[in-house]
Amino acid sequence: MTQVVTLSAPNAQDRVALAEIELCAELMIAAADAREDRLSPDRIDEVLNVGADAAEPAPTIPRQARHRG
Secondary structure (H helix, E strand, C coil), X not given: CCCCCCCCCCCHHHHHHHHHHHHHHHHHHHHHHCCCCCCCHHHHHHHCCCCCXXXXXXXXXXXXXXXXX
16 A cells, blocks of 8 residues: 655644545555456455454544445
């Protein structure tokens, strides 16, 4: 996984915005490296570190419900 440098932010809204940008960047990198047209839900979970060990801190941004179509 790519190391991302987190900038210090003066307020909570800035920290949330930076976290969202980092998550989007991770998804874009994974999508660019993917051989298939779309990332599978399992691959998205892996990239976003969903369901990781309980020892790690909880994500600060709630995960959106999976698109079922």
